[in-house]
Amino acid sequence: MxxxxxxxxxxxxxxxxxxxxxxxxxxxxxxxxxxxxxxxxxxxxxxxxxxxxxxxxxxxxxxxxxxAEKDFAELQKHYRTAVDSLRALRQGMAAFNRDQYRVQAEASRRLLDGEDFGQEIPAQLNAEFEVDRLINEAKSTAIPWHASRLHDEETRALIAEARGEGVA
Structure with missing residues (x-):
């Protein structure tokens, strides 16, 4: 109980x-x-x-x-290097585009005169597109799927391999 x-x-x-x-x-x-x-x-x-x-x-x-007390010196150095590199890339593309325009204009003038030029002139570089591509590549460790004219031969080979090009 x-x-x-x-x-x-x-x-x-x-x-x-x-x-x-x-x-x-x-x-x-x-x-x-x-x-x-x-x-x-x-x-x-x-x-x-x-x-x-x-x-x-x-x-x-x-x-x-x-x-809050973190020293950003190393990151600031990399940031400055990236800005300087990007600025140099844009300036280089602008110089290429000026030269391309000059050659294209001269070729057009000569072709109008009936003279056979016999050489293809590369297209201008789209700086905004190339910078966007660069930023997207920097965000990823993946190999890009499409090569740019600005990729070096080693990167172009990696892209081709990733796409299965040139593999028997």
């Missing part, structure tokens, strides 16, 4: 005369102690969880502080 305070009280109300004051008092104290123990356990768990949360926040703050 159950000996909780509520059960003992109800049995007494229902006419059980064997229940003593000491039994009621002990059942009430046991229930109060068990409830208090459960509250203490929950509070201890909450304190532990808060300590763990505070420790995680402290570690995160330390990581954020380390990022």
């Amino acid at each position: 159950s000996d909780t305070y509520t059960d003992l009280r109800q049995r007494m109300i229902d006419g059980d005369t064997t229940i003593t004051a000491a039994q009621l008092d002990k059942a009430r104290r046991d229930e109060e102690f068990a409830g208090l123990q459960a509250e203490a356990d929950a509070a201890a768990e909450a304190r532990t969880a808060e300590q763990e949360r505070q420790a995680a926040l402290a570690a995160l703050r330390a990581d954020a502080q380390a990022l």
Whole structure:
């Protein structure tokens, strides 16, 4: 039979005369102690969880502080090199396009005079397209699928191999 305070009280109300004051008092104290123990356990768990949360926040703050103090000198050097290289590439393409335009104009003038030129003139370079291609190549480690006139022979060979060209 159950000996909780509520059960003992109800049995007494229902006419059980064997229940003593000491039994009621002990059942009430046991229930109060068990409830208090459960509250203490929950509070201890909450304190532990808060300590763990505070420790995680402290570690995160330390990581954020380390990022804030990060020396960007190496990245800045690479950035400057990339900007300088891209600027030189664009200037080189502009010079090629000026030369191409000059040769194309002279060839057109001569062809109008009926003279056979006998040589194909390369098309101009599309600087915006080539820069976009360059940026996309830099974003990936994958071998590009289409070669540019600006790719070196080694890169062109890698592209051909990736496409299965020239493989027996």
